[in-house]
Amino acid sequence: MTPLLRVERMTKTFDALVANREVSFQVNQGDLFGIIGPNGAGKTTLFNCIAGRYAPTSGRIFFDNRDVTSLSAHQMARLGLARTFQVYAASGDLTVLENVMVGCFLRTRSRFKARQRASEILEEFGLADLADTLLVEVPVAYQKLVTAATAVATRPKLLLLDEVAAGLNPTEVEQIMAMIRHINQNRGITVILIEHVMTLVMNLCHRIMVLDSGEKIAEGPPEEVAALPAVIKAYLGERYVQTQLGGQ
Amino acid sequence: MEVVRNAFDFSDFPKTDLLVVGCGLLFLLFFPLLPHSTFAMATMIQFLMFSLYGMGWNTIGGYGGQVDLGKAQYVGIGAYTTAVMLIRWDVPFWVSMPAGVMFSVTWSFIIGYPLFRLTGHYFAIATIATSLVLKDVFEVWDFVGAARGLEILATKYDAVDFTHLIFENDNYYYYILLAFFLLGILIINWFRHSRLGYQLRCIKDNELIAQSLGIDVHKSKVKTYALATAFVSVVGSFHACYIKNIEPEDTMSLDLSILIALMAMLGGAGSLWGPIIGAGILIPLKSYLKEWLGASAGLVGIDLILYALIIMVVSAVEPRGVWGLIEKIRARRT
Amino acid sequence: MDILISSLVAGLLIGSVFALVALGLTIIFGVMDIVNFAHGEFLMIGMYTGILTVQVTGLDPLFSLPVALAVGFALGLLCYVGFVKYLLRGPMVAQLLGTFGLMLFLRNLVLLIFGSEDRGIHTGILVGKSLDLGMGVIIPATKLAAAVLSVLSFVAVYVFIHKTKLGKALQATALNRQAARYMGIPAERMNALAWGIGGATVTAAGALLVNFWSASPYVGLLFTMIAFAIVALGGFGSIPGAFFAALVVGLITEIPGIWDFFTYTFDNDWMADVPMNSFKYTGVYLTYFIIMVVRPRGLFGWKL
Missing domain, CATH: 3.40.50.300 (P-loop containing nucleotide triphosphate hydrolases)
Structure with a gap:
């Protein structure tokens, strides 16, 4: 540890x-x-x-x-250290594959190596079909997968x-x-x-x-923390009350 | 050598594109042999020069999305270095041109370092400001001829002087520039495939994400800015030998800076062929409109009015330029 | 000493006019985050409006102010509705390119109509008159009138924005576009209004300036840069900031006079050799650059 x-x-x-x-x-x-x-x-x-x-x-x-x-x-x-963002405001012209390649470029200078590694990662994440689609045109759920894949690509x-x-x-x-x-x-x-x-x-x-x-x-x-009164009050409690009122 | 492989890798373009490019190259190669007027020749040389300016601008402005409106200062540095060295010390072009690039790139680092702390509009206006400051300095600097400028006397040289790049016949200029042009395409093609190129496109997309992927945004921009500067400076040096008469108002004006940016934006910023398409449309249009409407009909300014209208329509309707339009049509077909 | 005071006074006077020049730019920027490169061209049109009004009506140049305001308002509105509106959908690059196109268009339209020679106004009751402040400081009446009218116009717009309902709606749009829309403020119309006011004020400044500053189709760029420097110094979107920054920039353009004063005072040969007059506006460009790099929020800015 x-x-x-x-x-x-x-x-x-x-x-x-x-x-x-x-x-x-x-x-x-x-x-x-x-x-x-x-x-x-x-x-x-x-x-x-x-x-x-x-x-x-x-x-x-x-x-x-x-x-x-x-x-x-x-x-x-x-x-x-890699990270994803809550809002991915992609506006540009990078495809899914190119996005992941940019991540790979952190550890290599070679485009061919970057391309190969990026393809492997896309395969691994089940995104190979989207490789040549522009990221902006990908459904939101997949965009999140792509950003995670890009982050992983930086090793x-x-x-x-x-x-x-x-x-x-x-x-x-x-x-x-x-x-x-x-x-x-x-x-x-x-x-x-x-x-x-x-x-x-x-x-x-x-x-x-x-x-x-x-x-x-x-x-x-998780189980212990969820049972703590302070947590229930601060976080779960609030949620709980909301669901009881049918707010969610 | 991956650099060479990248430079010659055009495999991501469809075959029809490459066919069109091939035909275009053949035309460019044989143009001087075809019957043509001297005016057409001058227009073609302008076209090649502005294609190169546009290609340089495209690296930082197109791929990097940093709208640079101060490129003329580097045209000026290149042109003045070559002209001063030639007139005062008889230095060959092939020495003064790299010297000009060195001065330009050094200057680009000096101002690029603070400049790239700015983004968007603020950056664009600041590039104008730096360019105007430098122009003001050149206009009073006696060593470089102040506002009068400099003149290279062609009569002092042979009719065909390859070391000083002074020719009587424009065909020589044309072919030398064509060589630069082809080399320029290869360099931009390399850049497009390079790590820096990819990183810059990511920066254009979203700087925060670029940083989170380990890209030193500031450094990448300054590096690319230097590359763009080198392109522009080389053509500036050529400009001095070709035009032979340079003054701050021509070589360093804001109009020139805008024109450079315009070539790339109209053709399609961030694409390999964009600046060439842009220059191919704008330069002949500008030359011939001026010839037909301005000079012969006495309507001073009408050429630029039409010109401005084109810019306005493009920016409002298809900001990605002609190349954007082509890609849109292609996407619709498939 | 008289040179120094003359320069300072001249700087403050021209600075007051500059304030009106920059006002429109800062309002437009505040409301819709777009930078108008054709700003100086509006001013240039204001100058020609002033000349035309005098030539056609034969009235005193002072009366061209309301005409210029009306022309500028219409022009700003027209530019927005007919063109700028469509730019807003595109990326920032398109906005830069587009307002540049507008700049070239207006400049060359005026070139086509009026030709490239310098023009000015040399008539009117104020011409030739001046105010003697003593100690050799003499202020031409045209400059004084321009400064006073500029400050009045500036204050009027400031009061309009802070005291009227419409002005407050404009302010709200600048602060938070989305929230303003939820409050039922029509953002689209606020944009148009900003362009109208922006056009009117800068055109009016042009009509005031032409009494002592000769007009040519190429005069616009200098004023665009001056306005940018002022807005950067005062903070993008800040109206009071623009006023004080304009005075500073006015003083900066008078640096050659101040330089002369020190040259005589110290009897310094080296200083006398510097062709300071050629650098009259270099200081303005440098101001923009330095302020943006060192303190991008400006001296009084609240929005960036």
């Missing part, structure tokens, strides 16, 4: 707004770690800080036994998935779950995911962490 990522008392503020307050946690090699919490709890900000898009206001982040607190996003990618040690299952139907969620499990088990990539779809979190994750208003309120195996 070697730690791959360690976040130490990390705080991130935007002017007066505190997005993350003194968050500490650790993710081990091979883990499948979930982060849950209500909207606005600071989950995506946490990802952005880890991935180098934002510099934390205070605290430190260690990745693979290195202090990476001040590294930028592309440097983190080179060290072996990461750690993959951050930001709400990959949002807005998908149950069949598609099954598909995504199979993919995450495959990435984690067969490829040996450590995964941290942010998710609102509880079936996915409960079924997949080894451990989960709960954020509320920027602070960590619980961490542990």
Whole structure:
């Protein structure tokens, strides 16, 4: 159980707004770690800080036994951290294959190697049929698969998935779950995911962490965390009440 | 050598395209042998020059999506380096041209580094600003002739002077430029297949995602900007020897910068043939409209009005240019 | 000393007119995030409107202001409805290209009609009159009138935007387009209104400028760049920012005069050798570049 990522008392503020307050946690090699919490709890900000898009206001982040607190996003990618975004605003003219190739180009200069590796990954993710389609023209569920495939193409040690299952139907969620499990088990990539779809979190994750208003309120195996009163109040409770009222 | 393989790999184009390209090349190769007026010859040379300018612009502007409206400053640096070195020290073109590229690329790094902290409109306007500043400097700098400019006296040289690139007959200029043109196509074809090319297209798509895939966005842009600059500077050097009379108003004006960007955008930014198509349409149109409407009919400006209307229609109807239109029609057919 | 004060006063006066030049650009940008490269061409048309009004009606040049406002409003509206509207669907590149096309179109249309020679207005009650502030500082009445009328127009537009219902709707659209639409504000009409006001103000500035600045079809670009520099300095979309930034830019264009002052004061040969007059507008371009790189939000900007 070697730690791959360690976040130490990390705080991130935007002017007066505190997005993350003194968050500490650790993710081990091979883990499948979930982060849950209500909207606005600071989950995506946490990802952005880890991935180098934002510099934390205070605290430190260690990745693979290195202090990476001040590294930028592309440097983190080179060290072996990949991520997906909630909104993939692709507007351009890259096809699915070309997208994955760009990911492969992180580890090779050769177009032929990149193309070959990209084709293999598309095959592996069951996307080979879409290879020559423009990414913008691909259905949303598949776009998410493609972005995950592109992230995997950079050969990461750690993959951050930001709400990959949002807005998908149950069949598609099954598909995504199979993919995450495959990435984690067969490829040996450590995964941290942010998710609102509880079936996915409960079924997949080894451990989960709960954020509320920027602070960590619980961490542990999914079943235990889900039973904690504080968590039910902050997160599940709210959901539960909503479903009882027929709001969802 | 993968570089060479990439440069000659045109396999992603349909056979009909390659056939059209082949016919076009044959025409270009034999054009001087066909009966033609000197005006047609001058237009063809302009076409080749602007194709090359457009190809250079296309790397950063088309594939990278960074609308650069200051390319004329590098035309100026290239042209002035060659002209000054030739007039003052009798330096051969083949030495002054690389020297010009060196100066241009150095300058592109100096201003590119801060420039690429900007994006979108802000970047575009800033490129205009840098270009105008440099032009102001050249207009008062006595060493390079200030606003009067420089003139290369052709009579001092032989009728056919390959080392200084001074010829009496335009055919020589034509074939040398054609060689540059073919080399240019190969370089852009390499670029398109290179890692940098792919990364730049990803940057155009979404910079955040590009970063998350390990691309140093700023560095990639500056590198590509230098490549674009080198293209433009080489043609600038050629321009000095061909036109023989350069002044800041011609070589460094905003109009030239816009025209360069326009070639590529009208033909189809971000495609290999775009700038060539654009130059193939705009340059003859501009020359002949001016000849027919401007000079003979006395209607100064009407050529540019028609020209502007074309730009306006293209930008409103099909912003991806002629190439975009071709691809749209193809997609509809299949 | 008189050179210095003259330069400073001249800078502030021309800066006041520049404020009106930049106002339209900042409004259009604030409301719809589009940069209008034809902005200076509107000003150029304003100059010709001023000349024509004087020639046709024989009235004093001061009366050309309302005419220019009307022409500019119509022109801005026409450009939006007939052309710019269609650009908004396309990518940013298309917008740049499109407004460039508009710029070339307007410039060459005027070239075709009026020819390329410089024109100006040399009549009117204010011509030849001036205000003596003492210490050798003399302000030509035409410049003073232009500055005063510019500031008045500027304030009028500012009050319109902040005090009237329509102006507030415009502001709301600038702040959050989507939210404004949900509140029942017709975004499309707000765009048109922004172009109308933008066109009217800059055209009016042209009519004021032509009293002491000669018009030619090529004059537009310089003012487009000046307006960009002002808007960058004041913060894209900020109206008060544009006003103060315009004064700064006005002073920047007077650097040659200030330079002369220091040359005489220090009796410095090296300084006398620098052809500062040729760099009159270089400072403006540099201002844009430096501000954008160092502080892209401008000095007072709230929107980027």
